[in-house]
Amino acid sequence: MAAAARLSRKLLAGASMLALVACGETLSDFDFDMRGSGGSGADTSDAARNQTAARPAPDNRGVISYPNYQVAVANRDDTVVTVANRVGVPAAELARLNGLPVDAPLRAGEVLVLPGRVSEPSAATGAITTGPITPGSVDITTLAGGAIDRADGQGISTSTLSSGEEPVRHQVQPGETAFTIARRYNVSVEALADWNGLGNDYAVREGQYLLIPVVIGSPSAQTTTVPGQGSVAPEPPSSATPLPPESPTPAPVPTPPPANLEPERTEVSSAQFQMPVAGSIVRDFDADNFTGIGISAAAGAPVSAADDGTVMLITRDTNQNAILVIRHEGDLLSVYSGIDDIAVARGDSVSRGQKVAVVKAGDPSSLFFQVRKGNETFDPLPYLQ
Incomplete structure (x- = not known):
């Protein structure tokens, strides 16, 4: 499966x-x-x-028991109610803990955390051991065959595989x-x-x-x-050794306000890209933490193509936020998110400044704009100036 x-x-x-x-x-x-x-x-x-171990096999009820918590694994055609009835917990509590409606259908193999401990797996429930799983208590034969085969194929001894650690x-x-x-x-x-x-x-x-x-x-x-876990605290200074003389703390450098490029826009611009929406840049590019720029704009404000190009992709992320990608000369891509009412279709040719969508309502509303080539992202500001 x-x-x-x-x-x-x-x-x-x-x-x-x-x-x-x-x-x-x-x-x-x-x-x-x-x-x-x-x-x-x-x-x-x-x-x-x-390389990860396979999930331990549940008992006949679907229960996997660890020292600090227990979970239930759903079967095909299970609902929250059928799982609750099988393991002996209140269906309403099981649903609430896992953020599900009480009658929600479940996928085969889906995991639900139990609201309280039920009777431990044992030979009577089809388990090979009695009690919760602890390191070394689960025999290697309980691992999925596919995981063992993959490990053997990579030269990893199956004797090193352990499914006893609490995840x-x-x-x-x-x-x-x-x-x-x-x-x-x-x-x-x-x-x-x-x-x-x-x-x-x-x-x-x-x-x-x-x-x-x-x-x-x-x-x-x-x-x-x-x-945050496992960090080693630095050794405190010795009371027998004086601290070095302190240097004067330099005065903090004031942070300039976010740049607002809108007043500098002209009808004819030498910039490779034009601003996709009228507004202020409220979040700057950071290669490690924010791979684009955030532009504050009113909900419903028109979003324009940054340059001539072809609509390459229209999709949504797992939170159903719309994403629009336009391909430009030189294989550059401009990516737009935080949008709504997309006015183009995949494969359409678009012109610089052509309306392609509007800013989605939010609190606050803003446009995420990204410039990339393949998997490499670039600071959009040099392309806009």
Whole structure:
């Protein structure tokens, strides 16, 4: 079942990439995950490839038990109610904890965190051990055969595989995607999907709990992956050794206000791109944290093509935010998000300054504008000045 789901996901991803390659672009790792534009970068090509163990097999009820929490794994045609009845917890509590309607249908393999502990797995429930999983308590035969085969094929001894570590339990926050969560914990998005029974689109929902796959051969990885944990405090100064003389603290340099390029616009401009919307730049480009610029604009304000080009892609991210990509001379791409009422279609030729959409209503409303070539992003300001 997991192998079939992986194949289906790859076929869907391949179809999307073919649509892009048909436009002449080589984009084997192109990722339009716009959540990355706010903090993690939009390119998933550098996502970690740590080898991960397979998820431990549940008992006959679907229960996987760890020392600090338990989860239930859904079967085909399960709902929240049927899972709750099978494991013996109130359906309303199970639904509320996992951010689901009580009658929500579930995918085969989908994971639900239990609101309280139920009876531990045992031989009576089809488990090979009694009690919660602890390091070393799960025999290697409980790992999925596919994971073992992959490990053997890479020269990794199966004796080093361990599914006994308790995984980090991550609750999805607003704006997060499977890609950004996988990057955060240094695992592949496919492994994250397999462990949690995600669909072919890798969609996650706010409030959902995800189990972070256990990295093979690194039992301590799950205790240090959360940012901020495991940091070593610097050694305090010795009371016997005087501190060096302090240098005068330089006066802080005042931060200039955000640039507003709108007053400098002219009908004839030598800039390669024109401002896509009338407004002030409220967030600057940062290659590590914000791979574009944020332009404050009124909801409904027209969004214009930055230059002549061809509409390459119109899509949506996992939060259903519209994304428009225009291809320009020299294989440059301009990317627009935070938009609504798109007025063009894929394949259309557009002219510099032509209206292509409007700014989406928000609090506050703003346009995200990005310049890229393939998977490399550039600061848009030099192209606008």
